[in-house]
Amino acid sequence: MSDTITTIDALKEHLYLAMQLEHATIPPYLTALYSIKPGTNVDAVQVLRVVAVEEMLHLTIAANLLNAIGGTPDLTRPGFVPSYPAHLPDGETDFKVSLAPFTKETLAIFKKIERPRLAPGSKKLVKRLYRGSVTVLGTYPGADDMQYYSIGDFYAAIEDGFDRLEKEAKVAGKTIFIGDRKRQVTSEYYYSGGGELFPVTDIGSAKKAIRLVMEQGEGAGGGIYDHERELAHYYRFDELDRERYYQPEDTAGHPTGPTFSVDWHAVYPVKTDLKLGDIDRKKSPELYEAALSFNQTYAEFLGQLTQAFNGQPQLLLQAVPRMFEFRNLMGDLIRNPLPDSGGHYAMATFEIGDNQVLRTVAIEEAGA
Amino acid sequence: MSIEDPHRFLAFSTEVTAFATFDLWATGQVEAYLATVNSAIGGAILAELLSTYEKICLETEGQALSERKARLRRQIFGSEKLGPVARNIIKLWYVGTWYELPTAWSEAFGANPKDVPFVVSAAAYAEGLMWKAIGAHPAGAKAPGYGSWASPPTIPAFAGEPAIAQVKEVQVNRNEGLAR
Numbered sequence: 001m002s003d004t005i006t007t008i009d010a011l012k013e014h015l016y017l018a019m020q021l022e023h024a025t026i027p028p029y030l031t032a033l034y035s036i037k038p039g040t041n042v043d044a045v046q047v048l049r050v051v052a053v054e055e056m057l058h059l060t061i062a063a064n065l066l067n068a069i070g071g072t073p074d075l076t077r078p079g080f081v082p083s084y085p086a087h088l089p090d091g092e093t094d095f096k097v098s099l100a101p102f103t104k105e106t107l108a109i110f111k112k113i114e115r116p117r118l119a120p121g122s123k124k125l126v127k128r129l130y131r132g133s134v135t136v137l138g139t140y141p142g143a144d145d146m147q148y149y150s151i152g153d154f155y156a157a158i159e160d161g162f163d164r165l166e167k168e169a170k171v172a173g174k175t176i177f178i179g180d181r182k183r184q185v186t187s188e189y190y191y192s193g194g195g196e197l198f199p200v201t202d203i204g205s206a207k208k209a210i211r212l213v214m215e216q217g218e219g220a221g222g223g224i225y226d227h228e229r230e231l232a233h234y235y236r237f238d239e240l241d242r243e244r245y246y247q248p249e250d251t252a253g254h255p256t257g258p259t260f261s262v263d264w265h266a267v268y269p270v271k272t273d274l275k276l277g278d279i280d281r282k283k284s285p286e287l288y289e290a291a292l293s294f295n296q297t298y299a300e301f302l303g304q305l306t307q308a309f310n311g312q313p314q315l316l317l318q319a320v321p322r323m324f325e326f327r328n329l330m331g332d333l334i335r336n337p338l339p340d341s342g343g344h345y346a347m348a349t350f351e352i353g354d355n356q357v358l359r360t361v362a363i364e365e366a367g368a
Numbered sequence: 369m370s371i372e373d374p375h376r377f378l379a380f381s382t383e384v385t386a387f388a389t390f391d392l393w394a395t396g397q398v399e400a401y402l403a404t405v406n407s408a409i410g411g412a413i414l415a416e417l418l419s420t421y422e423k424i425c426l427e428t429e430g431q432a433l434s435e436r437k438a439r440l441r442r443q444i445f446g447s448e449k450l451g452p453v454a455r456n457i458i459k460l461w462y463v464g465t466w467y468e469l470p471t472a473w474s475e476a477f478g479a480n481p482k483d484v485p486f487v488v489s490a491a492a493y494a495e496g497l498m499w500k501a502i503g504a505h506p507a508g509a510k511a512p513g514y515g516s517w518a519s520p521p522t523i524p525a526f527a528g529e530p531a532i533a534q535v536k537e538v539q540v541n542r543n544e545g546l547a548r
Contacts, residue, residue: 039489039491290390332391
């Protein structure tokens with residue numbers, strides 16, 4: 001099969017998957033972040049917080065790209081939130097990303113998520129077989145057994161797709177950038193950004209947007225810093241791993257900045273990939289209710305974001321206090337011991353069901 | 369009572385703070401508060417307080433709520449010995465601060481060098497139940513986000529239910545000699 005994007009529908013589907021992929025990293029980063037005991041590990045807290053905020057920016061950029069070509073961002077589509085652990089591509093192999101506490105092992109997975117890597121040849125897609133029940137991110141739309149070699153390749157394919165389709169359209173005297181400009185989310189609606197949000201209206205801004213996502217994450221292009229002289233996510237995690245800061249002029253793997261220490265024990269040992277069903281509803285009714293209501297509130301939040309990305313960007317401002325609420329709710333769960341789990345603690349399970357009602361409402365309200 | 373066994377302390381705290389045990393764990397301060405009380409008044413008086421509470425719960429099980437409340441008032445809050453300690457524990461949960469017990473109390477039941485006013489920790493201040501109770505956030509900590517001041521505060525519903533199930537579980541475990 002071809003690993004190129006040749007139709008506008010395929011491009012739209014790729015951009016939906018890009019939104020799913022960007023979002024999928026947020027629950028794992030937040031779980032690790034809030035598992036750190038308050039008042040400890042200030043360096044790790046800072047790195048995880050910055051990376052999580054930038055992933056939110058990437059999610060919004062993907063929505064802008066989709067809106068630019070007349071697509072309909074939908075974060076309430078069944079399966080948008082993966083069931084953890086979810087599989088991600090990493091070159092020839094893949095790996096599983098989990099909702100887990102901040103540990104050396106978790107950090108190793110985070111480095112894999114952000115690792116700079118591209119397929120050695122021109123073939124970007126590889127065939128992989130999974131059990132039907134697992135969530136696999138970065139697959140080729142419509143061909144679930146085909147996965148991109150890496151996240152970098154996934155975005156490279158999207159960039160090629162924009163290029164190819166826009167050139168074809170130009171030849172016919174048209175453009176693929178037919179989206180309503182008012183649906184673009186810009187910095188005025190986006191609090192405490194993690195970067196500037198600009199509207200995507202043509203091939204130039206589309207490419208700039210894709211580059212921003214790739215550079216902030218992986219430091220694509222070989223540099224450890226992006227255009228804005230900010231350290232790429234991979235190297236921020238590498239700093240935590242090595243307990244030493246990078247400084248300008250450093251090369252990958254050799255930070256020479258100040259050292260600091262990570263206290264791996266100042267972490268709540270949350271139960272990895274906890275499911276609601278693992279909480280004894282009779283024995284721990286308060287805990288069960290709290291975990292359940294977190295999931296319900298999060299599902300509503302995704303509905304709200306869907307509306308915001310469908311022509312009501314001002315809703316993003318209302319979403320801000322809600323995100324701080326999630327911080328508190330996640331913290332509440334993470335500080336609660338999980339009975340009969342051998343000393344583990346609870347956490348937000350991020351089980352967002354196939355909530356058809358919520359989805360319909362969000363889309364209808366957005367269209368109204 | 370060992371510091372490692374917070375369940376008895378939590379059952380009592382749930383009753384007197386009117387917050388759910390989930391909310392008490394959520395403060396992340398359970399162990400720190402237990403250690404604070406333990407060092408300020410000594411293990412013996414704390415054990416007496418908790419045993420008294422457990423006895424009231426078990427003896428009023430199945431009776432009207434008012435009966436348990438009345439006995440709590442008489443036997444704990446009305447007690448010269450246990451009342452000030454119980455009130456201090458409530459204040460501890462709500463504001464994250466241990467207040468020195470009244471002089472009369474120290475003279476009657478023994479002074480303790482650790483019984484001085486202090487904020488348990490910066491986190492204890494931020495996690496005080498009073499913030500949740502009034503639907504606000506601690507100034508300078510746990511900011512609620514840009515523009516959130518435009519919305520009214522959300523005041524949570526209070527559980528206010530007896531912690532009888534927990535008390536019974538503690539009793540069962542003690543009888544079976546299980547370390548929890």
